[in-house]
Amino acid sequence: MTRFKELDPLLHSQLRLAIVSLLISTETAEFTYILEQTGATAGNLSIQITKLKEAGYIEVTKKFMNNYPQTLCKITPLGQKKFVAYVKDLNDYLNPDKPDK
């Protein structure tokens, strides 16, 4: 359990990492799209999105589209920065002899 202590604990979780990885290459993504792509349950996804939102990694906007509620998620500059740092730390861990300086 100690070998990943340097990795961002908020991102080092399957579903949260999947959410942020999806959002890193999108401008915006709807809740149902993330649900479909990650294969998570709506309840669990909602909890993890709230955690990421509270940490300032993502923005969540709610609006109506043809009378149906729509939840749009977007990664923030902080979220992008944290994701890049996570990938760098991961790379350092996977390639300890070739640190990415």
Next chain:
Amino acid sequence: MEKEEKMMSGEESLRIITEMINKTKVNIRQGSFQLLFWGWLILVCSMSEFLLYKFTDFTHPYYVWFFVVPGVIVSMVYGFTSGRKARVRTYGDMLYMWTWMGFLIASIVLFIVHSKSMETVAPYILLLAGFPTFVSGFVIKFRPLIIGGITFWILALIIHFAGPSIAPLGVPVAMLTGYLIPGYMLKYKVDHDKI
């Protein structure tokens, strides 16, 4: 992805990142509509102009190009409404859309600059049109569209150097090679791959 706090290995983290990034694709369904819509519109306009010029006494055969104006409106309304309905908007979608918007703006400028010699505007339009077609092919990773963009540039050269009897057919041929053939191939791919 239910056991949220389960320990992940480095390889697993990397797999999740790669898998999720690969899932975000450009909305190519809209791309096929636009290619077919514009391919047919320009094909009909260019052939009508050619036939009116060749077989009638109509003094202003280029009037048929005014159909492009409602075409721009239809295309933009379709793009706007399907963009609003899309559940995800990737950076690829944005690059795709703004490349074509850039082409539209460049074309308007070209028509204004070239307004007094419209009979020689075709190779310049193909020169411009080749660029978004070529780039879009790379954005959606679809080779027929990349080749289509290249054919626009080849046909621009052919129109420039060919005699007046061949040149008017350059634009309809370009619509076939650059928009309609790649457009139908893309539509087939979308319908069969359920993208």
